[in-house]
Amino acid sequence: MPLDTSSYSLALLRLDGRRWNELRRIHAQISTQAAADGSSYLEMGNTKVICTIAGPAEVRRTGGGGSDAEIKVEIDIAGFSGVERKKRTKTDKRVAEMRYTIANAFSSSLLTHLYPRSTIQITLHILSQDGSLLAACLNAATLALIDAGIPMTDYIVACTAGSTSSYSSNDESADPLLDLNSSEEMELPFLTVGTLGAGEKVSVLVMETRAQIGRLEGMLAVGVDGCKQVREILDQVVRRHGKKLVNSIVE
Amino acid sequence: MCHRRVVESNQNPDFPNQYLPQREQRQHRGDERANSSPAATMPPPLTHPLFSPPELSYTHTSLLLQPPIRPDARTPTQFRPIIAETNILPGTNGSARICFPDGNEAVVGVKAEVERSAGVIGSLLRKGGRGEGGGGDDNEEEGRKGVGENAWVELTIEIPGLRDDDALPVFLAAMLNEALLASGDLVDRLWINQRWHWKLYIDILLLSPPLSYPIPLLSLTTHLALLSARLPRLISEADEDPLFDNDWEASIHLYPRHNKSSEPTPSKPTATKPKPREQPPVTLLVTVVGENIFFDPSLEEIAVADLLLAVSISETIDDSEPPPEPKPTTTKPPRNIRLLSLRTIDPPARLTPPGVPDALNTAVTQAETPKNKAATTDADVDYSGVWVPPKGGSKRKLIGRIIQMVIEHGGVGEEVLEGLEGVDVG
DSSP states (O other): OTTSHHHHHHHOOOTTSOOTTOOOOEEEEEOOOTTSSEEEEEEETTEEEEEEEEEEEEOOSTTOOOSSOEEEEEEEEOTTSSSSOOOOOTTOHHHHHHHHHHHHHHHHHBOGGGSTTEEEEEEEEEEEOOSOHHHHHHHHHHHHHHHTTOOBSSOEEEEEEEESSOSSOOOTTOOEEESOOHHHHHHSOEEEEEEETTSSOEEEEEEOSOOOHHHHHHHHHHHHHHHHHHHHHHHHHHHHHHHHHHHHHHO | OOOOOOOOTTOOTTOOOOSOOHHHHHHHHHHHHHHTOGGGGSOOTTTSOOOOHHHHHHHHHHHHSSSOOOTTOOOTTOOOOOEEEEOOOTTSSEEEEEEOTTSOEEEEEEEEEEEEOSOHHHHHHHHTTOOOOGGGOTTOOTTOOOOOOGGGEEEEEEOTTSOTTSHHHHHHHHHHHHHHHSSSHHHHHTBOSSSEEEEEEEEEEEOSOOOSOOHHHHHHHHHHHHHHOEEOOBOSOTTSOOOBOSOGGGOEESSOOOOOTTSOOSSOOSOOOOOOEEOOOEEEEEEEETTEEEESOOHHHHHTOSEEEEEEEEEEEOSSSOOOOOOSSOOOOOOOEEEEEEEEEOOGGGGSOOOOOGGGOHHHHTTSOGGGGGTTSGGGSOOTTSOOOOOOOOOHHHHHHHHHHHHSTTSHHHHHHHHHHTSOOO
């Protein structure tokens, strides 16, 4: 862990003061935009994502549409979201992979067979990025889909997990880490794990860095455990919103 | 280079130029469908309003009344309430978000980066007052500092479902950019020294599909983001490589603030007269129906508008003039509002389907006697209560009235700027 070799081994605290198994602050809101069918705003630390859902709507294309609803994902990474101002094109490979991963994950959790010949459009606006981008997108999309009232078997919740030592170093005492920020992501091997609900059913697993196989199990276990915490937090957000909605109708 | 239309006294009242050639747009949409781009399935409602001729006729008639009745019961100069917040993104120099009650939402982030100037000689020449005309500053006034280049400000607009090179975002960006650069005051402030300057990136994100013409929303959000934008304080001398103060608290606002006498100004202790400070521009959308003028039109109103006008204004605050001693009256001192640009926007009403009067409607006339066949010339047909798309064109007097309503003391411009001052920009 070249970034904070000195501090981590001494106090077992990361650069931002968290322990190995602590999540960053997650703040979420649903129904943030009146114009969309479903919308949400999610902050995981300094990663900020707005998600809007359009649909399920009729497919306008000729010859399109099957017996299941089609899930389309659009990701728009704002030019000002990173440290340096950078304009990403829509054809960026990394973005394309994220789109595919998200669409794939939700096509298994949403009851798409209830909406034949229709599309569900998920639009994600990334306003600020500080690590765990894919995880934040998945969580935000889950909340927005709940707001849109699209039936699903359970929440898809995601978080990242890493390991304190890089691939090459033979550090036996390497700790797994939960919920990496962008400076940690740059240095350390990490994976994004998404589970369906609070169980141990992994539905998304993406790893783009190299790690020793022995460390993978620990990382995965920590990640799945983190997903349980995330689900708890998202569930509270949904319940709070539901309660507010019911109160506003009753009064 | 943006097409510039600076207001002159002998303004052509007909405004023949239309910046949204429909054919071009359809072509774009055509390619998109071929690419099966997700949101291309539905054209934006602002260019193709989905209203039937009777609906259009109803709205049009109620807007023609004296006094007019707007669909949402506002007065002609009343704006819709907005939710605004600033400094929402810690990773930017300045940011803002505005929500309209109809669900339109925009986020603007302003980011500044240090960039090496193109050539020392060029900037020296410019500093010497010899405007090179670089960056398309074709209306360079004399007496302007003129060290800045228009290319130092980059403004992009992202609208979901539209491509970056679609006509709408490009046109909107050019319109906002034009107002922003109109005075050259902003780009001059981006000058650091002869070799370095700030490059200002203004990224505008429309988060919702464009429900109504988004120019006021985008412009107000940009205004707030620019007001909240700060640049780190320069601590290096003259032409050294720039070095900045690490302390964000010590940063300077991109648009200098009211420095009330209580606030010390460490950078300039000399008793020089403060320069008049120009505030970021605001672009307002105005529609005209008959003789009636409406501000902040909703989609229904835009769909029947005879004329759609984007009016850019900015305020200059002159601190050197001491504010007039408080008079016993309660009226506020007039603001120094200046008109920056005026542009017509192709009103979508032109493309709406016309209504068919009963006399020409075969479904109605068939039941009647065949003598109605004679009534096929236009003069015989009664068009009252039938929607006829406007053909365009507006009187010069009307444009003059709009400008006056915007910039006069106690006018709409002052009201808008006053409302925006209520937002805490940090």
